[in-house]
Amino acid sequence: MIKRANARKSERFMDFQELVDANHAALYRFALSLTKSEDRAADLVQETFYRWAAKGQELRDPSRAKSWLFTTLYREFIRAHRHESLFAQVDPSEVPEGITDVNLIPDEVDSAAVREILFSFEEIYRAPLVLFYLNQLSYRKIAETLGIPIGTVMSRISRGKARLRRRLSQEQNCCEPRKIIPMFHSNKPAK
Amino acid sequence: MRSDEAKFILSAFRPRGEDAGDPQMTRALLQAGRDPELLRWLDEAREFDLFVASRLEGSTPVPAELKTNIMIGAQVCESARRSFRSFLIGTAAAVVLLVGSFGLLLRSLEPLAGWQLAALEVIPRLSSGQIPFDEQSNDLGELQDWLKEAKAPNATTLPLGLSRLGAVGCKTLSWDNQLVSIICFGGGKGGFVHLVIINRQGPPHAPRPSSPHWIERSGWLTATWSSGEQTYMLAMQSGRAALKALL
Numbered sequence: 001m002i003k004r005a006n007a008r009k010s011e012r013f014m015d016f017q018e019l020v021d022a023n024h025a026a027l028y029r030f031a032l033s034l035t036k037s038e039d040r041a042a043d044l045v046q047e048t049f050y051r052w053a054a055k056g057q058e059l060r061d062p063s064r065a066k067s068w069l070f071t072t073l074y075r076e077f078i079r080a081h082r083h084e085s086l087f088a089q090v091d092p093s094e095v096p097e098g099i100t101d102v103n104l105i106p107d108e109v110d111s112a113a114v115r116e117i118l119f120s121f122e123e124i125y126r127a128p129l130v131l132f133y134l135n136q137l138s139y140r141k142i143a144e145t146l147g148i149p150i151g152t153v154m155s156r157i158s159r160g161k162a163r164l165r166r167r168l169s170q171e172q173n174c175c176e177p178r179k180i181i182p183m184f185h186s187n188k189p190a191k
Numbered sequence: 192m193r194s195d196e197a198k199f200i201l202s203a204f205r206p207r208g209e210d211a212g213d214p215q216m217t218r219a220l221l222q223a224g225r226d227p228e229l230l231r232w233l234d235e236a237r238e239f240d241l242f243v244a245s246r247l248e249g250s251t252p253v254p255a256e257l258k259t260n261i262m263i264g265a266q267v268c269e270s271a272r273r274s275f276r277s278f279l280i281g282t283a284a285a286v287v288l289l290v291g292s293f294g295l296l297l298r299s300l301e302p303l304a305g306w307q308l309a310a311l312e313v314i315p316r317l318s319s320g321q322i323p324f325d326e327q328s329n330d331l332g333e334l335q336d337w338l339k340e341a342k343a344p345n346a347t348t349l350p351l352g353l354s355r356l357g358a359v360g361c362k363t364l365s366w367d368n369q370l371v372s373i374i375c376f377g378g379g380k381g382g383f384v385h386l387v388i389i390n391r392q393g394p395p396h397a398p399r400p401s402s403p404h405w406i407e408r409s410g411w412l413t414a415t416w417s418s419g420e421q422t423y424m425l426a427m428q429s430g431r432a433a434l435k436a437l438l
Contacts, residue, residue, distance in 0.1 A: 111250035
């Protein structure tokens with residue numbers, strides 16, 4: 001009986017280690033986008049895994065583990081920042097409506113600039129965009145994780161990308177103003 | 192599906208194609224297959240998304256110690272939980288013991304039935320000779336015959352230990368319009384032993400356990416049980432071990 005208990009314990013440990021291996025990096029990047037602090041991001045990720053170790057293993061469907069981790073991390077972040085305004089007002093004029101075309105890839109923009117621009121967005125865009133670019137969750141799971149409707153997720157991803165393209169274009173224009181032709185333009189559907 | 196609707200949906204299409212099986216995405220992708228302009232837009236959007244995803248990953252190195260900290264921390268938490276669990280188990284055990292002790296205390300305060308109290312009132316006076324036995328004999332059979340004749344409750348089955356003792360005498364008394372019989376025995380290690388018998392159809396609240404129910408009261412140790420149509424109480428003034436040896 002003791003051998004069986006030890007075997008189960010060892011199995012659980014292996015499962016946990018696999019889960020950590022598979023998800024800790026993406027969770028950290030998501031946490032960093034939320035907190036903008038490396039220490040707080042690491043704390044959030046650790047706290048999320050501790051919660052999993054305490055409760056998450058009760059989940060009957062192991063395929064939901066990833067979604068559970070992201071959802072728990074996000075809720076923990078919200079709990080810790082309840083006093084802050086999570087839904088900052090967005091000036092609609094800032095956000096291009098409709099879908100933009102992408103004509104060029106801004107090779108000149110470095111990784112740090114992409115992150116800086118992405119992390120500078122209000123959380124309503126930042127959270128769904130980062131989850132999208134982490135490639136870990138589908139738009140349905142993102143909606144579940146953030147507790148918002150699917151349509152809202154799509155809208156925020158679409159608008160967020162448009163803002164990102166515009167900012168990246170500005171970044172490129174700033175560095176090499178003569179070389180870059182405007183990359184993005186509005187492509188509103190004809191009414 | 193219109194192209195602008197398809198674009199809106201495909202904005203959330205992950206660039207490595209993970210969402211291709213999603214029904215909504217499938218419809219939008221089919222639309223892109225029919226619309227060259229939309230397909231071009233999708234190709235460029237995916238290229239852009241792959242670019243951003245790779246830049247985001249490249250720009251955010253994960254602290255090397257994070258994984259180790261998670262694993263160690265989880266083990267520490269597990270160990271703390273185990274300690275807490277042990278504490279809970281210990282506390283629960285203490286509560287059970289406390290409740291058990293309280294149960295024993297309650298048992299010592301548990302009231303005897305009226306017929307039992309009436310019998311215990313009479314027995315000392317019988318033993319001291321203040322009141323006489325109805326029938327005196329060292330032969331238990333004779334006492335049982337007498338009780339049968341008197342239509343008083345009778346011992347149909349006796350514990351083995353008790354049958355080895357010598358009988359002294361018997362007495363009947365009336366309690367609440369019911370006859371109660373007392374048979375006294377002598378020669379046991381604890382002195383006199385008294386068997387009190389009442390018919391089960393008598394008092395409605397008479398205890399009816401098949402195994403002895405122990406109550407200690409005013410210097411008397413009593414064991415009460417039921418068998419057949421009778422309820423018996425064995426009472427003596429010495430320790431439980433001596434009384435137990437008779438049952």
